[in-house]
Amino acid sequence: MKLLVCIKQVPDMESKFKIAADGLWYDRSDLAWRMNEYDEYGVEQAVQLKEQTGGDLTVLCIGPERVKETMKKALAMGCDRGVHIADDASHLKDPFEIASIIAEFAGGKDFDLIFTGMQSQDRGSVQVGVMVAELLNIPAVTTIVDFAFAAGKVTVKRELEGGIKARVETDLPVLVTCQLGLNTPRYPTLPNIMKAKKKELLTVAATDLYKAGGLQETVKIEFPVKKSGGLFLEGEVESIADRLIGILREKTAVLA
Amino acid sequence: MEFTREIYWNIGHGPATVVPMYLLAAAAFAVLAYGFLRRLKTYRLGKPMHRTDRPLARFGGMLRTMLLQTRVLRVKGPGVAHAVFFWGFFLLFLGTGLIVVQADFTDLFFDYVFLKGTFYKIFSITLDLAGLAAILMLLGLLVRRWVVRPPGLETRMDDFVMHGLLLAILLTGFVIEGARMAVTELGTPLALWSPVGLAIGRSLAGTSPELLLAMHKGLWWFHLVLALLFIGLMPFTKFRHILTTSAGTFLADRGPVGKLTTIDLENEEAESFGAAKVTDLTWKDIFDADACTLCKRCQDRCPAHATDKPLSPMQVVQRIGELAAETPQTDLIDAVGRDAIWSCTTCRACQDICPAGVEHVGKIVEMRRNLVLMEGEFPGEEVMTAMEQLEVNGNPLGMGYASRGEWAEGLGVKSLAEDAEIDILYFVGCYASFDKRNIAVARSFITLCRAAGIKVGILGKEEKCCGEPARKMGNEYLYQSLATENIATLQGHGIKKIVTTCPHCFNTLNKDYRDLGLDCRVQSHPEFLAGLVAEGRLAVDGEPFVCTYHDSCYLGRHNGMYDAPRELIAAAGGKLVEMTKNRDQAFCCSAGGGRILAEEKLGTRINIKRVEMAAATGTGQLLANCPFCLTMFEDGVKGANIEESMKPRDIAELLAERLQ
Numbered sequence: 001m002k003l004l005v006c007i008k009q010v011p012d013m014e015s016k017f018k019i020a021a022d023g024l025w026y027d028r029s030d031l032a033w034r035m036n037e038y039d040e041y042g043v044e045q046a047v048q049l050k051e052q053t054g055g056d057l058t059v060l061c062i063g064p065e066r067v068k069e070t071m072k073k074a075l076a077m078g079c080d081r082g083v084h085i086a087d088d089a090s091h092l093k094d095p096f097e098i099a100s101i102i103a104e105f106a107g108g109k110d111f112d113l114i115f116t117g118m119q120s121q122d123r124g125s126v127q128v129g130v131m132v133a134e135l136l137n138i139p140a141v142t143t144i145v146d147f148a149f150a151a152g153k154v155t156v157k158r159e160l161e162g163g164i165k166a167r168v169e170t171d172l173p174v175l176v177t178c179q180l181g182l183n184t185p186r187y188p189t190l191p192n193i194m195k196a197k198k199k200e201l202l203t204v205a206a207t208d209l210y211k212a213g214g215l216q217e218t219v220k221i222e223f224p225v226k227k228s229g230g231l232f233l234e235g236e237v238e239s240i241a242d243r244l245i246g247i248l249r250e251k252t253a254v255l256a
Numbered sequence: 257m258e259f260t261r262e263i264y265w266n267i268g269h270g271p272a273t274v275v276p277m278y279l280l281a282a283a284a285f286a287v288l289a290y291g292f293l294r295r296l297k298t299y300r301l302g303k304p305m306h307r308t309d310r311p312l313a314r315f316g317g318m319l320r321t322m323l324l325q326t327r328v329l330r331v332k333g334p335g336v337a338h339a340v341f342f343w344g345f346f347l348l349f350l351g352t353g354l355i356v357v358q359a360d361f362t363d364l365f366f367d368y369v370f371l372k373g374t375f376y377k378i379f380s381i382t383l384d385l386a387g388l389a390a391i392l393m394l395l396g397l398l399v400r401r402w403v404v405r406p407p408g409l410e411t412r413m414d415d416f417v418m419h420g421l422l423l424a425i426l427l428t429g430f431v432i433e434g435a436r437m438a439v440t441e442l443g444t445p446l447a448l449w450s451p452v453g454l455a456i457g458r459s460l461a462g463t464s465p466e467l468l469l470a471m472h473k474g475l476w477w478f479h480l481v482l483a484l485l486f487i488g489l490m491p492f493t494k495f496r497h498i499l500t501t502s503a504g505t506f507l508a509d510r511g512p513v514g515k516l517t518t519i520d521l522e523n524e525e526a527e528s529f530g531a532a533k534v535t536d537l538t539w540k541d542i543f544d545a546d547a548c549t550l551c552k553r554c555q556d557r558c559p560a561h562a563t564d565k566p567l568s569p570m571q572v573v574q575r576i577g578e579l580a581a582e583t584p585q586t587d588l589i590d591a592v593g594r595d596a597i598w599s600c601t602t603c604r605a606c607q608d609i610c611p612a613g614v615e616h617v618g619k620i621v622e623m624r625r626n627l628v629l630m631e632g633e634f635p636g637e638e639v640m641t642a643m644e645q646l647e648v649n650g651n652p653l654g655m656g657y658a659s660r661g662e663w664a665e666g667l668g669v670k671s672l673a674e675d676a677e678i679d680i681l682y683f684v685g686c687y688a689s690f691d692k693r694n695i696a697v698a699r700s701f702i703t704l705c706r707a708a709g710i711k712v713g714i715l716g717k718e719e720k721c722c723g724e725p726a727r728k729m730g731n732e733y734l735y736q737s738l739a740t741e742n743i744a745t746l747q748g749h750g751i752k753k754i755v756t757t758c759p760h761c762f763n764t765l766n767k768d769y770r771d772l773g774l775d776c777r778v779q780s781h782p783e784f785l786a787g788l789v790a791e792g793r794l795a796v797d798g799e800p801f802v803c804t805y806h807d808s809c810y811l812g813r814h815n816g817m818y819d820a821p822r823e824l825i826a827a828a829g830g831k832l833v834e835m836t837k838n839r840d841q842a843f844c845c846s847a848g849g850g851r852i853l854a855e856e857k858l859g860t861r862i863n864i865k866r867v868e869m870a871a872a873t874g875t876g877q878l879l880a881n882c883p884f885c886l887t888m889f890e891d892g893v894k895g896a897n898i899e900e901s902m903k904p905r906d907i908a909e910l911l912a913e914r915l916q
Contacts, residue, residue, distance in 0.1 A: 012648050012649055012656065014649065014654050014655055014656045015656040015657075015658065016656055016658060016659060030658035030717070031656075031658070032648045032649045032650075032656060032657050032658075033648070034644075034648045184637065186632050187628075187632035187633075187634070187640050187643065187644075188632065189629060189630055189631065189632045190521075190529055190629035190630065190732075190733050191527070191529075191629075191630070193733065194524075
């Protein structure tokens with residue numbers, strides 16, 4: 001089985017963010033970097049599948065030199081090889097450009113299954129996984145919280161609104177995007193950390209894979225303006241409830 | 257009359273006595289040797305460990321500990337009983353030895369008799385009193401074991417054999433003496449020098465001489481057989497502790513207190529890390545099970561055991577010994593139990609009190625190393641998350657690393673990157689950097705330093721966790737990563753003097769980091785501040801107040817620092833009402849051993865138990881010297897509902913408030 005998992009290196013969300021000098025993204029200095037949380041579920045599931053079927057698992061990541069640290073974690077979790085798509089300006093690319101680069105790499109390589117995270121913690125567009133599938137002309141199943149593979153068929157559970165789960169069955173090849181609750185990513189063992197240092201980690205220049213143009217342009221990013229604080233409703237429960245309903249009706253679009 | 261006695265009286269000193277006697281003795285010693293050699297084979301299942309350096313010092317230490325019973329006497333009741341029993345039995349052993357030397361050597365070959373006159377009188381009375389003391393102490397120990405029955409004291413078949421055999425040896429000894437004196441010494445002045453024998457002799461006075469002679473001879477041989485049985489049985493019963501516990505003292509860890517072994521992570525040959533089986537431990541770890549006498553002093557002091565967690569340090573040691581002797585390939589971690597392994601706080605109360613030099617903590621950490629490094633297992637998801645945060649942000653709290661120095665805002669303290677001209681580097685630690693309650697302690701410390709005219713620098717965002725909680729949890733790889741980075745940063749700045757306000761940072765930088773190349777002076781804050789007060793550089797107002805004080809495990813048992821904090825409290829006017837469990841007997845706050853990262857899910861809360869001990873002093877103020885303790889006590893007073901009546905504070909806060 002040929003498996004691919006796509007990961008992104010994102011800043012730790014506890015970092016203090018500042019706008020970069022060019023105003024187009026956040027300042028990347030003084031940040032702690034880590035694997036995108038949703039991609040961790042993808043790596044874990046891909047490794048579990050690899051262990052189950054004895055397949056070959058490649059981890060792909062786009063970004064500057066520093067993303068290799070995060071790729072080493074994926075290798076230590078169990079990926080066989082890594083492909084680093086070197087791009088110092090990956091943060092300026094829109095989801096379509098990112099998806100195109102990945103599809104350009106994956107096209108023709110006949111991956112049976114591609115795992116991605118549902119979304120990235122910094123940009124959060126929720127588009128890259130689905131777009132990659134479209135560009136490769138393979139089905140995509142998103143926000144999976146359960147995964148099973150048996151007799152050539154993939155069975156997943158998707159998380160929908162209101163806690164409802166949908167059960168979906170597909171053939172191969174397929175791309176899945178992973179959601180919180182899918183699994184608990186393993187902590188790399190020391191022998192695996194050691195082995196990871198020797199695993200193949202190829203670097204490909206992004207320019208080699210960049211064929212499509214962008215579809216979005218970031219004009220500016222800025223912090224939301226700080227508004228006034230919250231409103232504290234006090235008194236009898238019934239009157240609070242009435243006042244709350246009134247506020248929701250008048251001030252928000254929650255109650256149509 | 258001559259003050260002496262005929263050795264071998266009524267027994268005969270010819271070949272009919274000597275040959276069987278020596279043959280039996282040879283047999284007994286052969287069994288002893290065989291038994292111990294077999295056990296040696298079991299010890300050798302473990303990995304190598306060098307414990308024979310400085311042999312003279314080790315031997316001297318062993319003799320002192322053995323003969324003065326120093327470690328045994330640390331616990332008074334049974335300790336005194338055992339010590340007196342030991343001295344009594346030892347004197348009887350020496351006495352018998354002297355008889356052998358005279359009867360079978362000096363008298364036999366050189367006609368030289370020294371057991372006569374004044375020397376014999378002293379010899380006689382000493383041995384009688386020694387024997388009496390030994391019997392009384394042994395009866396006391398017997399009553400403790402079978403009547404008083406202290407909770408947690410395991411009694412096995414071994415103990416029946418030991419008490420029975422020793423009593424039989426001692427009692428027959430006196431009856432033999434009594435029988436002899438009934439025939440040869442009654443009414444003579446010499447008899448007064450054997451008071452116990454005399455009493456027995458008098459009670460036998462009516463018996464016919466033929467019966468006395470027969471009784472004497474029969475009991476003499478019986479006593480010989482019992483004594484040789486005692487020797488032969490040694491390797492197979494708890495009697496072995498005479499040799500193994502003494503050897504344990506010889507083989508004790510003479511390195512820095514509590515220092516763990518540093519795994520060589522560069523070693524590409526290493527296939528496995530930590531201990532999954534007894535064969536992964538060292539020979540000393542397996543030997544420790546033999547040195548252990550199940551005295552349960554460790555178990556009695558274990559904070560986890562005291563709060564119904566499944567950990568008993570004594571049982572961990574015993575399990576290792578059992579597996580090594582029977583099934584060395586069995587999974588050790590399953591046998592000891594994960595809950596037990598994760599419950600340890602590395603407080604060292606067990607190891608500190610152990611009279612046999614057993615090393616409990618290292619074994620537990622080795623098993624944790626296996627769980628973490630080979631299985632990626634932790635006691636809970638919250639611990640795995642904390643480890644990941646340590647990797648990403650250099651602190652287990654999940655705070656952004658770039659804001660690490662922000663606690664010092666407004667205090668005029670610069671990071672080394674901004675100003676490298678400093679008197680001392682303050683290694684702040686994760687809690688004082690990011691935890692609101694402990695930031696107050698860091699700020700107090702800076703206030704004190706400024707008052708003393710000390711220019712303090714901090715590493716700010718260059719500082720990472722010292723790695724100690726990770727190390728104690730078994731994550732040696734993460735610890736070494738963090739340590740190596742910290743050391744490179746410190747060396748890069750040419751740091752010569754470091755002060756900490758966290759005993760865990762202090763202990764780690766001062767001991768563990770030496771293995772990885774750190775070479776500068778490291779002080780903990782009570783030591784540093786006490787020095788400033790003594791030099792007159794720091795003046796505190798001595799208006800009287802009452803308080804109690806908690807000796808943290810990592811300044812206390814791990815570093816022997818009990819006095820400096822008390823000097824500071826006294827200088828500040830504190831009338832210290834000590835808790836019953838203080839100094840080396842202090843009861844852990846529960847956060848050591850990396851457990852600050854974990855949730856306490858089993859048994860009852862250790863921290864609540866400790867704050868209740870503090871509350872019992874009626875002082876209203878609990879002084880501490882450690883951010884983990886402070887955190888646990890703040891939580892504890894809430895949990896025990898005594899927030900209003902008991903205030904936990906750090907010594908630095910106390911002093912800063914009382915600055916003149």
